[in-house]
Amino acid sequence: MKILKLENVSKYYKSAETVSVGMQNVSASFDIGEFVAITGESGSGKSTLLNVISGLDGYEEGELYHYGEETSHYTISDWETYRSSYVGFVFQNYNIIDSYTVYQNVLFALEVQGYPKDKRRKRALELIDRVGLSSHKNHKASKLSGGQKQRAVLARALAKDTPIIVADEPTGNLDSESSKQVMALLHEISKDKLVIVVTHDYAQVEPYATRKIRMHDGTIVEDVELKEFEKQEQPVKLEAKKVSWLTLFKISLRNIFSTPKRTIFMLILQILVIGIFTLIFSSQVKARRELGLMDSETYPQVPETRLLVERRDGEPLSSAEIDKIKSNRNVLTVYENAHLFHNNRNLSINLLNSHHNFYVSKTDSAKILSKGDVKGELPKEINEVVVSSYYNTIKVGDVIGLAFTPIYYYGGNLEHFVEFKVVGLDKLERRTIYFSEAYLTQEIVADIDVNLYNHIRQNLKDSLYCNLEDSVGFELEYDPNATLLYDIQMIKSDESQTYVVENNVNVKFHTYYEHTSTVILEVGSVGKVEGEFYGGLIKKELLDQVLDLSMQNYVSKYKIDKNMISVEVANFRKGDNFIKSIDQTIYKVYYPANISSPLQKFMLFIQGLISGLLLVGMGFFLYAIVHAVSKNIMASRKKDFAIFRSIGTNKSALAKMVVLEQVIMNMIGFVITMIGFYFLQYRFSNIRTLLDYMKFSDYIVLVLIFLFLGVWLGLRFNKKVFNQSVIQVLTLSKEEF
Numbered sequence: 045m046k047i048l049k050l051e052n053v054s055k056y057y058k059s060a061e062t063v064s065v066g067m068q069n070v071s072a073s074f075d076i077g078e079f080v081a082i083t084g085e086s087g088s089g090k091s092t093l094l095n096v097i098s099g100l101d102g103y104e105e106g107e108l109y110h111y112g113e114e115t116s117h118y119t120i121s122d123w124e125t126y127r128s129s130y131v132g133f134v135f136q137n138y139n140i141i142d143s144y145t146v147y148q149n150v151l152f153a154l155e156v157q158g159y160p161k162d163k164r165r166k167r168a169l170e171l172i173d174r175v176g177l178s179s180h181k182n183h184k185a186s187k188l189s190g191g192q193k194q195r196a197v198l199a200r201a202l203a204k205d206t207p208i209i210v211a212d213e214p215t216g217n218l219d220s221e222s223s224k225q226v227m228a229l230l231h232e233i234s235k236d237k238l239v240i241v242v243t244h245d246y247a248q249v250e251p252y253a254t255r256k257i258r259m260h261d262g263t264i265v266e267d268v269e270l271k272e273f274e275k276q277e278q279p280v281k282l283e284a285k286k287v288s289w290l291t292l293f294k295i296s297l298r299n300i301f302s303t304p305k306r307t308i309f310m311l312i313l314q315i316l317v318i319g320i321f322t323l324i325f326s327s328q329v330k331a332r333r334e335l336g337l338m339d340s341e342t343y344p345q346v347p348e349t350r351l352l353v354e355r356r357d358g359e360p361l362s363s364a365e366i367d368k369i370k371s372n373r374n375v376l377t378v379y380e381n382a383h384l385f386h387n388n389r390n391l392s393i394n395l396l397n398s399h400h401n402f403y404v405s406k407t408d409s410a411k412i413l414s415k416g417d418v419k420g421e422l423p424k425e426i427n428e429v430v431v432s433s434y435y436n437t438i439k440v441g442d443v444i445g446l447a448f449t450p451i452y453y454y455g456g457n458l459e460h461f462v463e464f465k466v467v468g469l470d471k472l473e474r475r476t477i478y479f480s481e482a483y484l485t486q487e488i489v490a491d492i493d494v495n496l497y498n499h500i501r502q503n504l505k506d507s508l509y510c511n512l513e514d515s516v517g518f519e520l521e522y523d524p525n526a527t528l529l530y531d532i533q534m535i536k537s538d539e540s541q542t543y544v545v546e547n548n549v550n551v552k553f554h555t556y557y558e559h560t561s562t563v564i565l566e567v568g569s570v571g572k573v574e575g576e577f578y579g580g581l582i583k584k585e586l587l588d589q590v591l592d593l594s595m596q597n598y599v600s601k602y603k604i605d606k607n608m609i610s611v612e613v614a615n616f617r618k619g620d621n622f623i624k625s626i627d628q629t630i631y632k633v634y635y636p637a638n639i640s641s642p643l644q645k646f647m648l649f650i651q652g653l654i655s656g657l658l659l660v661g662m663g664f665f666l667y668a669i670v671h672a673v674s675k676n677i678m679a680s681r682k683k684d685f686a687i688f689r690s691i692g693t694n695k696s697a698l699a700k701m702v703v704l705e706q707v708i709m710n711m712i713g714f715v716i717t718m719i720g721f722y723f724l725q726y727r728f729s730n731i732r733t734l735l736d737y738m739k740f741s742d743y744i745v746l747v748l749i750f751l752f753l754g755v756w757l758g759l760r761f762n763k764k765v766f767n768q769s770v771i772q773v774l775t776l777s778k779e780e781f
């Protein structure tokens with residue numbers, strides 16, 4: 045049975061208005077071993093016949109039999125299998141992958157052919173040698189002469205190792221010397237194949253042709269056998285070959301690296317898009333992290349980089365325990381004197397010799413700062429600090445005092461309890477004060493708590509306020525020299541004193557300090573005046589009693605236990621991990637920066653919806669940009685894809701390849717972007733404060749998003765690649781791409 049048989053085959057080219065005849069009622073059959081020359085003037089239907097025979101183009105009437113099997117019912121994928129297993133192509137305009145080397149062009153054909161992996165290299169080199177291109181094997185195809193290109197194409201056609209080789213004017217663009225070489229090569233390989241050569245220079249094929257077909261006006265007008273040919277054994281029916289994912293992956297990588305300019309351009313685009321998206325994504329993660337958090341009542345001054353740890357049994361932590369916590373991989377360092385941080389409410393800094401007083405939000409160790417985070421220096425000495433640049437009147441070199449601000453503070457110099465020199469300003473407006481290692485690890489000589497509480501007590505005394513029976517309120521003073529007749533005695537403004545004695549009344553004492561709640565005491569005697577008065581005096585014993593009670597309130601609320609340690613972590617994620625990694629039955633861990641409000645769940649839900657929409661919108665917007673920009677690039681590759689298909693890559697393999705390329709580019713872009721961010725975050729603390737909130741799982745989500753977008757983009761390109769037939773693409777002139 046003959047390999048090919050045409051019976052009254054007709055092919056028409058239909059366009060919007062016209063139908064033109066490509067060929068009409070062509071009947072002929074072909075056998076393995078033949079070397080067929082097709083001649084005829086231009087437009088006579090030679091290419092049409094060849095394209096139909098090779099399955100590059102369909103036909104309308106008649107029947108083409110392949111080993112006796114009808115092909116009129118063939119599907120696209122049947123034709124793909126047919127082309128990939130049975131037909132090797134040589135075109136007038138070469139159709140070589142310009143960005144590949146000679147070797148890569150040949151190798152590609154072996155790969156899609158499923159040629160044994162370990163023998164591919166050797167086979168490719170053999171074939172290149174056979175066409176005499178060994179010295180050019182690593183040259184890019186675009187750099188070859190026409191004759192060399194055609195020889196490379198021949199090696200590629202041989203690599204495919206198909207029973208049929210069709211060549212449409214293979215020497216049309218070649219000089220006579222190259223033409224001779226190419227024809228001789230074609231002949232050489234034709235021994236066990238069916239070779240069909242279209243030419244209008246019949247003399248070139250004459251020495252080799254076993255048969256001559258002449259066409260005119262779409263029909264065969266002459267078909268003569270010229271010489272005997274060696275009959276070949278019929279090859280068995282060939283199976284469609286599947287290209288493995290690994291091979292496709294290799295080909296995709298090769299495509300990426302064989303076009304460095306295009307790749308770099310695409311990468312820059314990807315990196316921009318991935319970078320922007322990652323920043324938006326992490327800002328959403330950060331927003332989620334900060335959403336619904338409440339200020340800690342007890343330790344309002346503790347930032348998210350610091351946790352407080354104590355033993356549940358109240359005992360101090362042993363140095364072995366502290367060392368163990370220090371070696372926890374989430375922990376930067378441990379400070380044994382947590383109270384040195386002043387974890388109080390209403391802490392403020394007071395610019396010395398000025399009226400400038402600033403609210404301090406958090407106290408932290410300078411260890412979490414890097415050099416790039418500050419203008420100036422990081423603190424080294426015990427009395428050096430870094431403060432936020434938010435306090436715009438504080439400059440490097442200023443001396444500040446730490447002070448407590450009464451809630452109704454109305455100006456004037458505050459008494460401060462420790463003095464520091466500002467050596468640097470935190471570029472971010474975190475309203476945090478950062479202490480030096482020297483300060484936080486100092487050997488505590490004096491009891492700083494006692495100093496501190498004396499200081500607070502003094503402040504309370506200065507701002508004591510009193511209310512009688514919820515009606516009259518006045519400020520209280522203590523005059524050490526006064527001998528008072530009553531426990532509390534009001535002072536009238538005009539000195540004319542008319543006293544009304546009331547015994548055993550409840551009196552409320554307040555201070556301007558928010559952190560000492562109201563004290564209610566029964567007072568034995570109050571000397572009350574009629575009419576106008578401006579304030580009151582209080583007996584020493586009663587004053588002490590009120591202050592003691594207030595201090596008890598204060599201490600029970602805010603005092604950091606001496607046995608409590610401060611654990612420094614780099615960011616919230618590490619803090620969270622630290623809590624999970626520590627034995628909660630032995631230790632009590634406070635994370636004051638992570639207290640959630642009752643509404644948090646609901647708020648997170650709403651925020652999730654909004655940021656989800658935002659991210660999806662942003663993702664599609666950014667990818668629309670990538671798509672618009674890379675559309676032209678993909679269009680310019682259309683020809684390459686058509687060549688891939690003509691060599692035998694089927695639609696699904698090619699689709700996988702395009703998707704893989706997109707995904708690989710995306711992942712390379714992602715990795716580069718992340719490495720970039722890794723280094724940039726040291727220079728730009730804004731980036732770090734965003735990325736600090738990203739968990740490993742967030743990066744996984746990002747990778748999945750980019751994977752999805754890569755696949756999506758790949759599939760969109762696929763549509764473009766496949767909306768035209770191979771021959772349509774291959775016959776398009778360059779300008780049409």
Ligand code: ADP
Nearest residue numbers: 057064065066085086087088089090091092093
């Ligand atoms: P040859 O290869 O012998 O020069 P072709 O097979 O290319 O001839 O063309 C045969 C006829 O079909 C010509 O009249 C040509 O104009 C027409 N034809 C070929 N390709 C197309 C096409 N894509 N669209 C319309 N007409 C075509």
Ligand code: MG
Nearest residue numbers: 090091092212
């Ligand atoms: Mg032609």
